[in-house]
Amino acid sequence: MSNCNTTCPYCGVGCGVTAAVDQDKVLSVMGDGNHPANAGRLCVKGTTLAETLIREGRLLHPIYQGAATQWDTALDLVAEKISTVRRKHGPAAIAFYLSGQLLTEDYYVANKLMKGFLGSANVDTNSRLCMSSAVAAYKRAFGADYVPCSYQDLESCDLLVMVGSNAAWTHPVLYQRIAAARKINPNKRIVVIDPRRTDTCDIADLHLQIAPGSDAFLFAGLLHYLQCSGLFDQGYIDQHTQGLDAALVAGAACDRSEVARQTGLTQEALEAFYQLFGATQNTVTLYSQGINQSATGTDKCNAIINCHLATGRLGRPGMGPFSITGQPNAMGGREVGGLANQLAAHMDFTPDNVDLVRQFWQATDMANEAGLKAVDMFRAAADGEIRFMWIMATNPAVSLPDSAMVRRALENCEFVVVSDCVGDTDTAAYADLLLPAMGWGEKDGTVTNSERCISRQRKLVTAAGEARPDWWMVTQVAQRLGFEQAFDFQHPAQIFREHAQLSGIENNGSRDFDISGLADMSEHAYDEMPPTYWPVPAASGTAAPITDGRFFTASGRANFIALSPVLPDAEPGIQSTLKLNTGRLRDQWHTMTRTGRVPRLMRHRDFFSVSLGPVEAMASGLAEGDLVAVHNTLGAVRALLHVEPDLPAGQIFSPIHWSSQFSGQACISGLIAAVTDPVSGQPQSKFARVSVSGVAVSCWGLLLTKALPVLPELGYWSRVAIPGGYLTLLAASVDLQPMAARAALLAPLLRHAERHTCYADSDSADFRDIGTTNGDLVYALYLNPQRRKLPAHDWLSGLFSSLRLAAPAGLLAGFDPDVPDKGRLICTCWEVGEREIDQALVAGVCTMEHLGERLRCGTQCGSCVPELKRMLQALEQDNAA
8 A cells, every 4th residue: 555645626725635545546535744735634525535536427438429439539520620610610619618627737738729729719717707806806906816825824814804705614624724823823813704604703703794795895995994094004005006096086985884884784893893904914814705706806806905905914924815716726727828818827918928928839820819708608609609619627507607598508509528527417418529537536737726836636546447638638639630749748747847938938027927947847856746836936036026015017016996896786687585695515516526426425414405594584484494496587496495593684595516416406506697797707606686485395205226316307306425325305296195106206216126115104195115126225215295204314324334224114114223313414524413412412521622532523624613513502502591
């Protein structure tokens, strides 16, 4: 057995991972204690990475129009289609849609082919949905896409303002670093700004529960307060900035009363925040999707940056405006020009930059203007303007807003190529050609995290089936198009060296991104490359940007941006009452193509649900667990209702993860209009107006199967992976009790079972059916008009993996004392359930430390700690009462 260091493929923290590998299999993973991002910490998603390396759902061979084909045939076909479309319709009819899941080397060759040799800049990425507003704001303020902070700043600052970020769930390792630093420095203050009370608020001194989308008012008001209170750093402003007067004029109306009116906060709460910010020199503002995913996201980011520029709070330890990205290689993609409005090496489409890249690449058909950004790209496909699209490592049919438009685009496009690890995504269903890509643990290259740290993602095991690296696919197509010399890459180290060399061409400190010091790296040095922060210029002694007050604008000064805050709204005509907010769950990632296959990651929040506050639920006549429809003029979803105690009236929250692989009518992006920020092109993915109504249910059901079930049309279904099979929750507005209805539901399962044991009670309309073969359970179906009378699904989830099969009578009863029911998982790392914790609390355990000693919960990644604390607090309140 050997240990190999690599990098986690999930969020933008970019944690180092040490994998134990034996006989071409990853046995386990743990945090890399020497990686600067995590120093050995790892969240539960990272901890379960070995469990994602399964063949289930993997795309193993090229597939053309539903049939397996050879790689040569597939690649010839891609080259032929590109050539034909380019000849008939021009370069603008071709588009690549990429992903922050790609490695930098994959990104680089895709951008080089499109922008340098096909003559089109229609290359964009799902990172457009994540951090493009932050990029645009940094460029407006600093003249470059330069993140001026590090993770150490989050620990060393005296005030941390977390806005639009539920880091406890979305960046848990970083959150735990912050929580640990808080214990060391008891004077450290943390402010959380979020319309919802999330687990991140567990460490907050102040939670500002602002109206959705009103962040720019809050920070414009902060700038106004700093001015009126004489708290500007006038020396820094005079020496290093420009444009303050215009910014002050634009925000002059944002006094405290106006900010209170727009944000819904009290003037006392505003005063507390403003005074704390004004009095604390070492301040970091950490912001994420709650800021970026807005029609005015760039202005919101600049409103934050303005406050840091006005107080000189950047370029020194423990201070700065810090955008935290969602994807592991969002920054790496930006470095090589992965956005449609960029060229490689952080260059833009200025004539000088275009000419520089053309000469370096020896490009035969260089794009000289920006291409279509993500939403516009799919609109163009829907309108017939884009005829060929290659989608790599992403699932836009679920993740992009107005998913009905995206699906029309995919249907309308003449030829769609999808290269991915899995073949059963919503997007793959529209592909003419599927290409099997290597996944994490199989591919080899680099990624760059949110603090500009380049890390190696290393090959651990042999690729499944005929999977290949994305860079190899693009290179092979490029060679077939006649560009052999420019794409003669045999190893990712060659691509990295070319990328590094380009970053230093005619740079000399004029551009922020420069890793030319790595351009001569040997293949061995590349293989052994440690985590490395950029810039790494070839010339030594170059002063660090921002730190020395040097910016990348024409004047060398940072720009204040004049902005007039506005509240969000949906497209005209959508006049629903509730404001929809979206976000991630603790144990899930994007559209669950990876995490959804790991049973224990599905047990914290299992079936698709949306959240309402108690006031809104009561006013709508709804209760916990009801089936509801959430709808507007764009579409509808059906979900279970979760009553979230602290969610304000007028708001509804939905997770983003569910697709047609995991639930029916659950694609929440179908309710979100494709409204974008005019500067960044980032969609407003966290705001929509919707209505909610209850859905009548005649029959509820739980279906336990070993094989993936094929279901008839139902009012609602949602499925989770469990050890050894699947558990599906069903709801129907028609009675499933009649034999014909049951037969339609069970028909696909009957042939897999030899023996059937049934129970039916006509008085209570209760029905149960158990199918076995050679004594092994094949399926179990439970139907009842009342959901609470169905067996506990946590108990059912453990049946296939239990040491002994429950007796048939126990299975029909839905209970067996020898098969334990842990309840909903609270601690996923150690698989500690809610019932186990309740039992420990009843037995007298009353502190976090004692819970950890007894059950180990809360002792690894820490993601469950806020929930454990709430359970302890509830016990204290019950005892006090």
